[in-house]
Amino acid sequence: MKRLFFALWPELHIRQQCATLTGKLNSSGKPVTPANLHVTLLFLGRTSPEQQAAVTREASQIPASPTTLKFDHLSFWKKPAVLCLTASQFDQNLSKLHENLVNIAKQQGIAVEDRPFTPHVTLVKKAYSVIDIGFSPVIWHSDGFCLVESCAGANGIEYRIIERWTTTL
Numbered sequence: 001m002k003r004l005f006f007a008l009w010p011e012l013h014i015r016q017q018c019a020t021l022t023g024k025l026n027s028s029g030k031p032v033t034p035a036n037l038h039v040t041l042l043f044l045g046r047t048s049p050e051q052q053a054a055v056t057r058e059a060s061q062i063p064a065s066p067t068t069l070k071f072d073h074l075s076f077w078k079k080p081a082v083l084c085l086t087a088s089q090f091d092q093n094l095s096k097l098h099e100n101l102v103n104i105a106k107q108q109g110i111a112v113e114d115r116p117f118t119p120h121v122t123l124v125k126k127a128y129s130v131i132d133i134g135f136s137p138v139i140w141h142s143d144g145f146c147l148v149e150s151c152a153g154a155n156g157i158e159y160r161i162i163e164r165w166t167t168t169l
Protein backbone atom coordinates (compact mmCIF):
# COMPACT_ATOMS: atom_id res chain seq x y z
CA MET A 1 0.00 0.00 0.00
CA LYS A 2 1.23 3.47 -0.87
CA ARG A 3 0.01 6.79 0.41
CA LEU A 4 -0.92 8.64 -2.78
CA PHE A 5 -2.40 11.91 -3.93
CA PHE A 6 -2.95 13.78 -7.17
CA ALA A 7 -1.30 17.19 -7.33
CA LEU A 8 -0.19 20.12 -9.41
CA TRP A 9 3.57 20.26 -9.17
CA PRO A 10 5.14 23.70 -9.61
CA GLU A 11 8.15 24.61 -11.66
CA LEU A 12 11.24 25.98 -9.95
CA HIS A 13 10.38 29.66 -10.38
CA ILE A 14 6.99 29.18 -8.69
CA ARG A 15 8.66 27.30 -5.82
CA GLN A 16 11.08 30.18 -5.46
CA GLN A 17 8.30 32.78 -5.39
CA CYS A 18 6.45 30.78 -2.74
CA ALA A 19 9.59 30.25 -0.66
CA THR A 20 10.42 33.97 -0.84
CA LEU A 21 6.93 34.80 0.37
CA THR A 22 7.22 32.29 3.21
CA GLY A 23 10.47 33.94 4.25
CA LYS A 24 8.74 37.33 4.45
CA LEU A 25 5.97 35.97 6.66
CA ASN A 26 8.28 35.55 9.59
CA SER A 27 5.56 33.31 10.97
CA SER A 28 5.44 30.81 13.77
CA GLY A 29 5.43 27.17 12.70
CA LYS A 30 7.35 25.02 10.28
CA PRO A 31 7.89 26.28 6.73
CA VAL A 32 7.27 23.64 4.07
CA THR A 33 10.53 22.81 2.36
CA PRO A 34 10.53 24.36 -1.15
CA ALA A 35 10.87 20.95 -2.82
CA ASN A 36 7.59 19.87 -1.19
CA LEU A 37 5.41 22.81 -2.28
CA HIS A 38 2.41 21.72 -4.34
CA VAL A 39 -1.34 21.96 -4.83
CA THR A 40 -3.16 18.83 -3.72
CA LEU A 41 -5.87 18.00 -6.24
CA LEU A 42 -7.13 14.92 -4.47
CA PHE A 43 -5.81 12.97 -1.52
CA LEU A 44 -6.26 9.22 -2.07
CA GLY A 45 -4.56 7.91 1.06
CA ARG A 46 -3.48 4.28 1.33
CA THR A 47 -3.86 2.82 -2.12
CA SER A 48 -3.39 -0.80 -3.18
CA PRO A 49 -1.27 -1.70 -6.25
CA GLU A 50 -4.49 -2.65 -8.08
CA GLN A 51 -6.15 0.65 -7.24
CA GLN A 52 -2.99 2.51 -8.22
CA ALA A 53 -2.90 0.76 -11.59
CA ALA A 54 -6.56 1.54 -12.19
CA VAL A 55 -6.41 5.22 -11.23
CA THR A 56 -3.24 5.62 -13.31
CA ARG A 57 -4.93 4.07 -16.33
CA GLU A 58 -8.02 6.23 -15.93
CA ALA A 59 -6.08 9.42 -15.24
CA SER A 60 -4.19 8.88 -18.50
CA GLN A 61 -7.53 9.32 -20.30
CA ILE A 62 -8.15 12.77 -18.81
CA PRO A 63 -7.12 15.60 -21.08
CA ALA A 64 -4.31 17.38 -19.21
CA SER A 65 -5.59 20.86 -20.05
CA PRO A 66 -3.51 23.89 -19.17
CA THR A 67 -4.80 25.92 -16.25
CA THR A 68 -3.90 29.23 -14.66
CA LEU A 69 -4.12 29.98 -10.96
CA LYS A 70 -3.73 33.38 -9.39
CA PHE A 71 -2.57 32.86 -5.83
CA ASP A 72 -3.36 36.20 -4.25
CA HIS A 73 -4.51 35.43 -0.71
CA LEU A 74 -2.88 34.20 2.45
CA SER A 75 -5.19 32.05 4.52
CA PHE A 76 -4.76 30.73 8.03
CA TRP A 77 -6.71 27.53 8.63
CA LYS A 78 -7.06 27.05 12.33
CA LYS A 79 -7.94 23.34 12.54
CA PRO A 80 -5.06 21.93 10.46
CA ALA A 81 -2.95 24.88 11.75
CA VAL A 82 -1.58 25.80 8.35
CA LEU A 83 -0.83 28.97 6.48
CA CYS A 84 -1.69 28.66 2.82
CA LEU A 85 -1.60 30.57 -0.39
CA THR A 86 -5.08 30.46 -1.86
CA ALA A 87 -6.34 31.43 -5.28
CA SER A 88 -9.26 33.82 -5.70
CA GLN A 89 -9.36 32.89 -9.36
CA PHE A 90 -8.92 29.61 -11.14
CA ASP A 91 -10.45 28.33 -14.31
CA GLN A 92 -12.94 25.71 -15.37
CA ASN A 93 -10.21 23.37 -16.55
CA LEU A 94 -9.04 22.93 -12.98
CA SER A 95 -12.53 22.37 -11.59
CA LYS A 96 -13.14 19.81 -14.32
CA LEU A 97 -9.84 18.06 -13.61
CA HIS A 98 -10.71 17.84 -9.92
CA GLU A 99 -14.18 16.47 -10.73
CA ASN A 100 -12.70 13.84 -13.06
CA LEU A 101 -10.22 12.71 -10.41
CA VAL A 102 -12.95 12.44 -7.78
CA ASN A 103 -14.95 10.22 -10.13
CA ILE A 104 -11.93 8.03 -10.87
CA ALA A 105 -11.20 7.56 -7.17
CA LYS A 106 -14.81 6.74 -6.35
CA GLN A 107 -14.93 4.17 -9.15
CA GLN A 108 -12.09 2.37 -7.41
CA GLY A 109 -13.82 2.44 -4.04
CA ILE A 110 -11.45 5.05 -2.67
CA ALA A 111 -13.13 7.28 -0.08
CA VAL A 112 -12.48 10.92 -0.86
CA GLU A 113 -13.39 14.11 0.91
CA ASP A 114 -16.65 15.70 -0.18
CA ARG A 115 -15.52 19.20 0.69
CA PRO A 116 -15.48 21.80 -2.07
CA PHE A 117 -12.14 22.01 -3.83
CA THR A 118 -10.05 24.92 -2.58
CA PRO A 119 -6.78 25.09 -4.48
CA HIS A 120 -4.02 26.04 -2.08
CA VAL A 121 -0.31 25.77 -1.47
CA THR A 122 0.55 25.02 2.14
CA LEU A 123 3.43 27.32 3.07
CA VAL A 124 3.70 26.80 6.83
CA LYS A 125 2.56 23.94 9.04
CA LYS A 126 1.94 24.04 12.79
CA ALA A 127 1.17 27.73 12.43
CA TYR A 128 -0.92 29.53 15.03
CA SER A 129 -1.25 33.06 13.81
CA VAL A 130 -2.82 35.00 11.01
CA ILE A 131 -0.31 36.92 8.96
CA ASP A 132 -1.47 39.91 6.98
CA ILE A 133 1.12 41.24 4.56
CA GLY A 134 0.86 42.71 1.12
CA PHE A 135 2.48 40.66 -1.62
CA SER A 136 2.49 40.26 -5.37
CA PRO A 137 0.23 37.44 -6.48
CA VAL A 138 1.88 34.24 -7.62
CA ILE A 139 0.58 33.49 -11.12
CA TRP A 140 0.97 29.83 -11.88
CA HIS A 141 0.42 28.46 -15.36
CA SER A 142 0.15 24.73 -14.94
CA ASP A 143 0.38 22.40 -17.89
CA GLY A 144 -0.31 19.08 -16.24
CA PHE A 145 -0.82 17.09 -13.09
CA CYS A 146 0.88 14.30 -11.18
CA LEU A 147 0.29 11.23 -9.07
CA VAL A 148 2.52 11.57 -6.03
CA GLU A 149 3.60 9.28 -3.21
CA SER A 150 3.96 10.67 0.27
CA CYS A 151 6.80 8.90 2.12
CA ALA A 152 8.26 9.27 5.57
CA GLY A 153 11.89 10.12 4.87
CA ALA A 154 14.80 10.46 7.29
CA ASN A 155 14.37 14.24 7.21
CA GLY A 156 10.58 14.35 7.30
CA ILE A 157 7.99 13.91 4.59
CA GLU A 158 9.26 13.30 1.08
CA TYR A 159 7.11 13.40 -2.02
CA ARG A 160 7.91 11.21 -5.00
CA ILE A 161 6.27 11.81 -8.34
CA ILE A 162 5.06 8.48 -9.67
CA GLU A 163 3.35 9.66 -12.87
CA ARG A 164 3.18 12.99 -14.65
CA TRP A 165 0.64 13.94 -17.31
CA THR A 166 1.28 17.07 -19.32
CA THR A 167 -0.66 18.85 -21.99
CA THR A 168 0.62 18.59 -25.52
CA LEU A 169 -0.32 22.22 -26.23
Ligand code: 3AM
Binds near residue numbers: 039
Ligand atom coordinates in the same frame (compact mmCIF):
# COMPACT_ATOMS: atom_id res chain seq x y z
O1 3AM B 1 -1.82 20.07 0.11
P1 3AM B 1 -1.92 20.05 1.59
O2 3AM B 1 -0.63 20.40 2.27
O3 3AM B 1 -3.09 20.77 2.13
O4 3AM B 1 -2.51 17.71 4.33
C1 3AM B 1 -2.01 16.79 3.38
C2 3AM B 1 -1.43 17.49 2.19
O5 3AM B 1 -2.29 18.55 1.90
C3 3AM B 1 -3.16 16.06 2.75
O6 3AM B 1 -2.63 15.58 1.53
C4 3AM B 1 -1.58 16.41 1.11
C5 3AM B 1 -0.35 15.60 0.83
O7 3AM B 1 0.02 14.91 1.98
N1 3AM B 1 -3.67 14.98 3.57
C6 3AM B 1 -2.97 14.17 4.39
N2 3AM B 1 -3.79 13.31 5.00
C7 3AM B 1 -5.04 13.58 4.56
C8 3AM B 1 -6.32 13.01 4.81
N3 3AM B 1 -6.49 11.97 5.64
C9 3AM B 1 -4.96 14.64 3.66
N4 3AM B 1 -6.04 15.14 3.04
C10 3AM B 1 -7.23 14.56 3.32
N5 3AM B 1 -7.38 13.54 4.16
